Amino acid sequence: MKKISFWILLLLSLLLIGIPFFALILTSVSVGWQWPNLLPDSLSFRSWDYVLRGSSGTWRAIGISLLIAFIVTIVNIVLAVPAANALVRYRIKGKWLAEAILFAPIIIPPFVSVMGIHLTFLRLGLTETVLGVVLAHLSPTLPYMVRALITSYSTLSVDWEDQARMLGAGPFQRFYAVVLPHLLPGIAAGASLSILISLSQYLITFIIGSGQVVTLPVLLFPFISGGDPAVASAYSILFAGMAILALLGMDLSLKSYYRRKKSVSVNGRGAGNDEGTSFRPN
């Protein structure tokens, strides 16, 4: 059985991961790959050269993508921390309503709302601006941040803050010394999702940015919908790599934080990750 499951896994990993990545990489360096040849006629880094060269606008697009994702994530943290605090720790009338409002964008596709608000944004001069795109990215990402932080808050007993209070810590010191370290894993999980979702938005960026705010998906789209396969593949690898690197960077910085600080909040962390990824495929 062990053998069988191993072979199944190997087959699946080949099918789900090996072949797709192989196809992308090979196409990106191929020149004139004729059917039915199994391998390209010749290899060249022409497409990579084009993609990474200054004039193609790749670096600018990556910069704008990351800038938007970063601002969106910061705003999400600022909005979600107090909201999660209130939802977990207080008895609130109409809590279900608050939750329904906050989690609605998980269920209802965000482009519905964006198409609706498009003309209003146009009138307010928010289209074609980074600010407009940031505003559009908030609703699809915020619910995940709130979810991750709710998990973190529910594993943090009020006793800890009481203890810090009795030792003379004021509200800001309590938040900084006690609450924040406990929330960090949740914040990191929420931020990972927030960044990932923001980076991969095409439609709402395109509608609100009207093609003028060129993020990586907006730049990439014309190529993969019928452009040069080699360039499209190179962009795809770059795009996937950026998303994976952003997540990896988050994970590593968290790990090094805990290696330095050495933590026991394993709970918060595991739960944060689980919860974060578990609601909607992305």
Next chain:
Amino acid sequence: MKELRLDQIEKTYSKTAANKTESFGLRSIDLTIREGEFFSLLGPSGCGKTTLLKLAAGLLEPDSGKVWYGNSDLTATPPEARRFSMVFQQPLLFPHMTVADNTAFGLKMQKVGKKERLEKAEAMLDGVGLKGFYHRFPDELSGGQQQRVALARALVANPRVLLMDEPFSALDPGLREEMRELLGRIQKELGVTILFVTHDRDEAFELSDRIGIMRDGRLLQVGAGTELYEKPVSTEIAAFLGIKNIILGNIGEGRFVSADGAITMDVKNGEPEGERFLILRPEALQVADGNIQVPGDAIRIKGHVLKVKFLQGFYTAIVQAGNHELECQLFRGQSEQLEAGQQVEVFFSQCDVRFVME
């Protein structure tokens, strides 16, 4: 004198999301804890003692009444500005800080420089027997060690009052004993004022200068341990302190007669008349045998032995007299001469008698 004074404190406490306590109220509590005193609040769980402690800490706000420290009114002062400290039932060490950083936390909040606060923290850790544990993390310590760190952390900032909420109840009996000794020693050394909450009688009696007994949100009696035990003001307190010999009767014309008529005795002059409970501590009751000389003025009761029990180092006989089962502490050797069904005479001295109204 800088004493902690709770003045007419009232608080109705309803269930909140964070703390699942049933609804109850503290009724008009007046209490003064003297400087340098070890004061315990003793009572069954749910009696309001922890609520009272949190009110003193400022973690809860009273509905009415005031909290004083010396001449300053602390009622509206937030807990972090009261310069009290608190040890909870759980150690609540911050998991992301070392033992030394945890201990120095309070000093850091007071903006004490890093070097100085770590020195003080380490000295205090030495004091609680944790020399060399400075750089460990809380999860590397045992439960007892963690609670020692919590104690060091609470003491290092030189608090005006140390509040302790059943700090040893989560520990094993052996460890609890050890921690009590440590706490007693440290309290004497540092002369810190302690308000201690517990449901454990022995713990309160061993450690405290004075004890306040609480029940159902009321403070029933305050006094030193011996005073409470020898002069309980009600049958409730006597029963809570483990005194089982409580006899309902009546005082009239200088005599006490139990309700069933089995026990009668003369009472001192001036004892007011009416319905009374007679409280007799078990060690005040003795079984008369040939070896003991019964004083002339002792009060004698006839009865028969129901059984003889052995409890923590001494024997107790249960003697049936009328409708009453009296607990009577025995001397060494006496237990061998007694057996169930035997007719005996027990006696006690006039000065060990205590009458209460309710």
Next chain:
Amino acid sequence: MWQKSKPYLLLLPATGTIVLLFFGGLFDGLLKSMGYFPAIGEVGFSFDAYTDLWNSSSFWSSLGLTFRVAFLSSIISGLLGGVLAISLFMLHNSGKNKGAGLWHRVFQLPLTIPHLVGAYVIVLLFMQSGLFSKLFASMGLIDTISDFPVLVNDPFGWGIILTYAWKEAPFVSLMVYPVLMRIHGSWRDASRVFGANNRQFIREIALPVMMPSWTIAVFIVFVFTFSAFEVPFLLGVTYPNMLSVHSYQLYTSGTLADRPEALAINLVLSGLTVILGLIVYYFSKRWNVLKGWQ
């Protein structure tokens, strides 16, 4: 007073943002779908856009396609993800914990890949002159490009289905695996004592245990694919197309007069996803899958 209103004040920024940006957009869309459009001088209300939809054959064929694609995507990714989770679980149980953990991580990789890239990978692999076509040709299975079936930009939606099956299989596995891991090692021993072999163990214990969360995971994939845009936009055909794409095309390529109809489609789509979402929520609460059992 502060104490009483504090939690509501804490909630306000987040809920306010969503209400303004998200529900504001929905409401804006609702008004415009009913013809209230002051910018072009329309201030009356009508249900014309909705009756037009009801009578439009392209709407119904879009709806049909959307259901079909969502259904097949979720079932296929569910099967793949289930096999994946059980294989990981059996590998873990056979004692190679380290290996299983590593495998588990490897299979999360497709989850992090953006959907656009996922769609493009399917293009490279499955278009008529794609990698699989080349592979089959060099193995002598097909002779010309046109022998390879049209799987990308096909009217049935295979390209979209393949993309989601691929991308969401790891998601299903990620949802199911933790539930399987709650099966004690001792259960395996116990079942062995009663004579169960591996296949029986999977059938009698592992499958029943994972069933509730598997169903929920598959349903989530269904709801998600139902309203997704990017992949169908890239891999679909002009007609029929999935609801989201249909709406987008009406919105952008049509005249201003087509916009109410586009927004009406959006609201119908939202209504359907909300109903589907509520069904998922109801069953997940009832089966307690998202919380974990004792």
